[in-house]
Amino acid sequence: MIPYGGRVKAVExxxxxxxxxxxxxxxxxxxxxxxxxxxxxxxxxxxxxxxxCIDILTQxxxxxxxxxxxxxxxxxxxxxxxxxxxxxxxxxxGRDKVKEAAxxxxxxxxx
Amino acid sequence: MIPYGGRVKAVExxxxxxxxxxxxxxxxxxxxxxxxxxxxxxxxxxxxxxxxCIDILTQxxxxxxxxxxxxxxxxxxxxxxxxxxxxxxxxxxGRDKVKEAAxxxxxxxxx
Amino acid sequence: MIPYGGRVKAVExxxxxxxxxxxxxxxxxxxxxxxxxxxxxxxxxxxxxxxxCIDILTQxxxxxxxxxxxxxxxxxxxxxxxxxxxxxxxxxxGRDKVKEAAxxxxxxxxx
Amino acid sequence: MIPYGGRVKAVExxxxxxxxxxxxxxxxxxxxxxxxxxxxxxxxxxxxxxxxCIDILTQxxxxxxxxxxxxxxxxxxxxxxxxxxxxxxxxxxGRDKVKEAAxxxxxxxxx
Numbered sequence: 001m002i003p004y005g006g007r008v009k010a011v012e013x014x015x016x017x018x019x020x021x022x023x024x025x026x027x028x029x030x031x032x033x034x035x036x037x038x039x040x041x042x043x044x045x046x047x048x049x050x051x052x053c054i055d056i057l058t059q060x061x062x063x064x065x066x067x068x069x070x071x072x073x074x075x076x077x078x079x080x081x082x083x084x085x086x087x088x089x090x091x092x093x094g095r096d097k098v099k100e101a102a103x104x105x106x107x108x109x110x111x
Numbered sequence: 112m113i114p115y116g117g118r119v120k121a122v123e124x125x126x127x128x129x130x131x132x133x134x135x136x137x138x139x140x141x142x143x144x145x146x147x148x149x150x151x152x153x154x155x156x157x158x159x160x161x162x163x164c165i166d167i168l169t170q171x172x173x174x175x176x177x178x179x180x181x182x183x184x185x186x187x188x189x190x191x192x193x194x195x196x197x198x199x200x201x202x203x204x205g206r207d208k209v210k211e212a213a214x215x216x217x218x219x220x221x222x
Numbered sequence: 223m224i225p226y227g228g229r230v231k232a233v234e235x236x237x238x239x240x241x242x243x244x245x246x247x248x249x250x251x252x253x254x255x256x257x258x259x260x261x262x263x264x265x266x267x268x269x270x271x272x273x274x275c276i277d278i279l280t281q282x283x284x285x286x287x288x289x290x291x292x293x294x295x296x297x298x299x300x301x302x303x304x305x306x307x308x309x310x311x312x313x314x315x316g317r318d319k320v321k322e323a324a325x326x327x328x329x330x331x332x333x
Numbered sequence: 334m335i336p337y338g339g340r341v342k343a344v345e346x347x348x349x350x351x352x353x354x355x356x357x358x359x360x361x362x363x364x365x366x367x368x369x370x371x372x373x374x375x376x377x378x379x380x381x382x383x384x385x386c387i388d389i390l391t392q393x394x395x396x397x398x399x400x401x402x403x404x405x406x407x408x409x410x411x412x413x414x415x416x417x418x419x420x421x422x423x424x425x426x427g428r429d430k431v432k433e434a435a436x437x438x439x440x441x442x443x444x
């Protein structure tokens with residue numbers, strides 16, 4: 001039988017695992033996504049007003065940069081929590097989580 | 112004094128220059144940008160609902176891909192109209208327009 | 223029959239078209255590519271010496287950046303010569319050249 | 334004084350840490366890097382022979398893609414070994430390793 005301390009530890013791990021890396025900064029992520037949503041509305045205004053192509057492109061690039069920053073933040077949180085926990089727990093799940101994260105980075109590079 | 116034919120030509124050029132490459136597809140660009148704006152709202156819902164990091168990342172990647180497609184469309188229109196016209200007209204303005212477009216591509220690559 | 227001046231013009235265009243945008247800077251491009259080739263040899267040495275992953279990654283990133291700079295230079299030269307000439311000449315070839323360049327940019331973005 | 338078991342553990346960790354994620358596939362990485370080095374020599378030949386800009390660009394894109402694949406492999410190995418070990422060991426070093434990996438991904442995205 002697992003001693004009391006061990007069970008508390010196990011429950012703690014379970015609760016931690018349920019809390020993804022980004023949740024602690026949830027409000028910050030929502031704020032950033034709302035800001036990018038605003039950039040998308042600004043882009044629509046620029047197209048409506050028939051603004052110069054390169055000026056629109058510059059804003060598209062700014063929105064892309066902001067999305068990349070969100071992606072990097074999510075990845076950092078994910079690697080530091082879900083992935084690290086899974087690798088520490090040992091077994092094939094750790095390898096799977098690492099592969100899943102690397103695949104996500106690969107898709108982002110090719111977006 | 113510029114002869115009549117020359118003035119007609121100049122007015123034509125001015126009107127062409129005022130119509131940027133993307134304007135013919137203005138509604139299509141607005142539709143695409145509205146769709147990406149919707150993806151940004153979807154992302155906020157995912158964060159609110161504390162969805163799995165990798166699922167959120169997948170959506171961030173999809174929005175980035177859609178923004179890149181908009182950027183490529185704008186570039187194609189821009190090169191085929193503003194840049195080509197400026198180069199055809201000769202003089203330093205052509206070189207400047209090519210440089211401006213290349214710089215925009217460079218910033219997009221590094222976004 | 224095409225008058226003499228027109229034929230000279232046509233021959234000039236042909237010769238220009240045969241000289242791609244990058245040829246004027248051929249030596250500079252060769253120098254840059256040799257340098258990236260050297261970075262690739264340096265990377266092999268780092269792997270042989272079992273250097274730290276992140277240090278190797280930093281060098282891979284530097285080589286990628288240098289390749290992107292070469293690509294941007296080629297694109298700038300290409301748009302300012304082949305593409306602009308084809309658009310100026312009018313007809314469907316201009317549109318094709320613009321499309322070809324935009325596709326190349328798209329592939330580079332997704333590399 | 335650290336008990337015997339603790340010291341064995343510490344030595345094991347040190348040895349593990351010395352074996353980076355990519356070492357198991359060292360020959361594969363060397364083979365891939367040699368291949369990209371060959372692509373760089375091929376690019377020099379193309380420039381010497383004054384080949385068409387877009388054909389050269391296509392090869393630059395292929396080399397970039399191959400470098401990205403190497404980078405992703407290195408990252409996957411790194412996250413699954415160095416980063417995961419550091420996070421599992423607890424303390425600030427884990428957070429530092431995650432940050433270091435995220436920064437490397439960020440630099441790669443902006444290359």
